[in-house]
Amino acid sequence: DGGITQSPKYLFRKEGQNVTLSCEQNLNHDAMYWYRQDPGQGLRLIYYSQIVNDFQKGDIAEGYSVSREKKESFPLTVTSAQKNPTAFYLCASSIGQYGETQYFGPGTRLLVL
Amino acid sequence: QKEVEQNSGPLSVPEGAIASLNCTYSDRGSQSFFWYRQYSGKSPELIMFIYSNGDKEDGRFTAQLNKASQYVSLLIRDSQPSDSATYLCAVPNQAGTALIFGKGTTLSVSS
Numbered sequence: 325d326g327g328i329t330q331s332p333k334y335l336f337r338k339e340g341q342n343v344t345l346s347c348e349q350n351l352n353h354d355a356m357y358w359y360r361q362d363p364g365q366g367l368r369l370i371y372y373s374q375i376v377n378d379f380q381k382g383d384i385a386e387g388y389s390v391s392r393e394k395k396e397s398f399p400l401t402v403t404s405a406q407k408n409p410t411a412f413y414l415c416a417s418s419i420g421q422y423g424e425t426q427y428f429g430p431g432t433r434l435l436v437l
Numbered sequence: 438q439k440e441v442e443q444n445s446g447p448l449s450v451p452e453g454a455i456a457s458l459n460c461t462y463s464d465r466g467s468q469s470f471f472w473y474r475q476y477s478g479k480s481p482e483l484i485m486f487i488y489s490n491g492d493k494e495d496g497r498f499t500a501q502l503n504k505a506s507q508y509v510s511l512l513i514r515d516s517q518p519s520d521s522a523t524y525l526c527a528v529p530n531q532a533g534t535a536l537i538f539g540k541g542t543t544l545s546v547s548s
Contacts, residue, residue, distance in 0.1 A: 366540040
């Protein structure tokens with residue numbers, strides 16, 4: 325079954341803690357993306373990666389970090405510098421490097437304790 | 438920076454009616470347009486996309502482009518309660534490397 329998986333479904337973060345959200349795809353897509361969605365808001369781009377070992381900041385990259393060591397994987401770390409991390413985090417992928425049509429994973433909901 | 442604007446709604450229609458959702462975009466040079474549906478608590482799923490060369494129909498869904506007024510519409514015929522969701526419009530960014538999303542329009546179809 326091809327698709328995009330994200331884990332965990334829910335994640336709780338304590339003050340001052342870094343947490344990592346997993347995103348894996350077996351669609352052989354080149355590009356991968358991380359978005360953040362707040363209630364009543366659209367999707368805001370955090371980071372994206374067009375190829376392995378390369379990634380670019382999106383509109384709201386501060387307080388986040390990513391890596392792209394494998395084509396299939398694009399983990400997102402929410403660092404302690406992100407002061408308002410509570411949100412719904414969505415990972416997406418697209419076929420080409422200049423991918424337009426994006427397909428989304430099921431999302432991770434991050435809550436602060 | 439390109440922008441995408443959508444009326445947040447809610448747009449309420451009775452079952453069987455035509456729902457019309459609009460999305461305006463700021464960059465006259467935009468060439469492709471995407472519609473996603475997002476159920477509450479779930480991730481967005483692609484409904485359809487169109488290019489600037491014409492409208493597109495897929496089952497009960499039709500996407501129409503008005504280049505002169507810079508908006509794209511999504512029409513849903515024979516609306517069903519299961520169509521109740523938030524509909525997101527998106528266009529590629531300037532570099533074509535990512536999508537810019539509107540905030541979405543919430544549609545409510547009553548039976």
